[in-house]
Amino acid sequence: MLAKIYITLKKDVLDPQGSVIANSLKSLGFNNVEDVRQGKFIEIKLNNKDKDDAQKQLGEMCEKLLANLVIEDYKIEIE
Amino acid sequence: MKSHVIVFPGSNCDRDVAVAIKNISGQKPEMLWHKETSIDHSDLIVVPGGFSYGDYLRCGAMASTSPIMQDVVKKAKEGVPVLGICNGFQILIESGLLDGALMRNSSLSFICRDVLIKSKNKSSVFTRKSKLAKMPIAHNEGNFFATSEQLKKIEDNDQIAFQYCDENGNVEQSSNPNGSLANIAGILNENKNVLGMMPHPERAAEKIHGCDDGKIIFESIFN
Numbered sequence: 001m002l003a004k005i006y007i008t009l010k011k012d013v014l015d016p017q018g019s020v021i022a023n024s025l026k027s028l029g030f031n032n033v034e035d036v037r038q039g040k041f042i043e044i045k046l047n048n049k050d051k052d053d054a055q056k057q058l059g060e061m062c063e064k065l066l067a068n069l070v071i072e073d074y075k076i077e078i079e
Numbered sequence: 080m081k082s083h084v085i086v087f088p089g090s091n092c093d094r095d096v097a098v099a100i101k102n103i104s105g106q107k108p109e110m111l112w113h114k115e116t117s118i119d120h121s122d123l124i125v126v127p128g129g130f131s132y133g134d135y136l137r138c139g140a141m142a143s144t145s146p147i148m149q150d151v152v153k154k155a156k157e158g159v160p161v162l163g164i165c166n167g168f169q170i171l172i173e174s175g176l177l178d179g180a181l182m183r184n185s186s187l188s189f190i191c192r193d194v195l196i197k198s199k200n201k202s203s204v205f206t207r208k209s210k211l212a213k214m215p216i217a218h219n220e221g222n223f224f225a226t227s228e229q230l231k232k233i234e235d236n237d238q239i240a241f242q243y244c245d246e247n248g249n250v251e252q253s254s255n256p257n258g259s260l261a262n263i264a265g266i267l268n269e270n271k272n273v274l275g276m277m278p279h280p281e282r283a284a285e286k287i288h289g290c291d292d293g294k295i296i297f298e299s300i301f302n
Binding site: 013 | 140179180185187224226
């Protein structure tokens with residue numbers, strides 16, 4: 001199975017890169033842009049059969065290594 | 080005094096810090112490749128600066144899972160002094176030995192220049208001789224962040240080792256190079272035997288460097 005992991009900065013953490021991206025989009029004429037938050041996207045291929053087991057292990061992977069929980073949130077999707 | 084310097088793929092301040100330690104303590108430190116699994120008796124373990132593992136994922140995240148780090152964490156918990164400089168600070172945070180996080184500089188630029196720092200804690204093995212000191216920073220991710228609970232704990236427990244300041248020792252936003260919370264340049268763990276700092280004392284440790292203020296940290300440790 002394939003897991004998709006989205007890692008983003010927590011809402012109360014400033015994201016200077018996101019702000020610069022927002023300004024650049026606006027300078028391209030996309031004046032409808034209100035806010036940009038940027039993050040990481042990680043795909044992990046697993047040989048698990050059981051989706052719940054995989055979900056649990058992926059949570060551990062995020063907490064132990066993939067995300068820094070002081071500043072980041074994570075979201076897991078399994079296909 | 081027996082000291083050890085950990086070497087990761089991508090470390091680039093390991094030899095500089097070894098020279099500073101040799102000059103100040105009189106004893107050459109042992110260089111330990113990160114694949115090693117144990118450290119003999121040590122009076123100081125240094126996690127040096129550099130770009131371990133090319134800063135993949137997050138600075139210091141990959142190095143924190145290196146085999147040697149298990150023993151570094153164990154020795155730190157036993158009270159052995161551990162000093163992390165720049166990328167070493169990032170590695171110690173990722174290993175859970177220090178609180179907080181080091182984010183990208185608020186300016187989004189790599190900063191390489193001298194800064195002034197002063198110590199807040201004046202009793203730890205690293206800071207007991209400290210004075211206002213000039214030393215270089217060279218980093219892209221040195222913007223210290225902590226949750227409000229973590230910051231309160233760090234402040235209440237006298238864990239702020241160094242703060243960026245001006246020439247009069249005033250801690251002002253204008254002397255903050257990278258957006259760090261409370262101008263924090265270095266923090267200690269709860270027991271004050273682990274120090275992580277962004278400035279490079281080993282790059283300001285001899286007159287030929289243009290400034291030798293960084294010596295004071297090693298002198299605090301060794302004398």
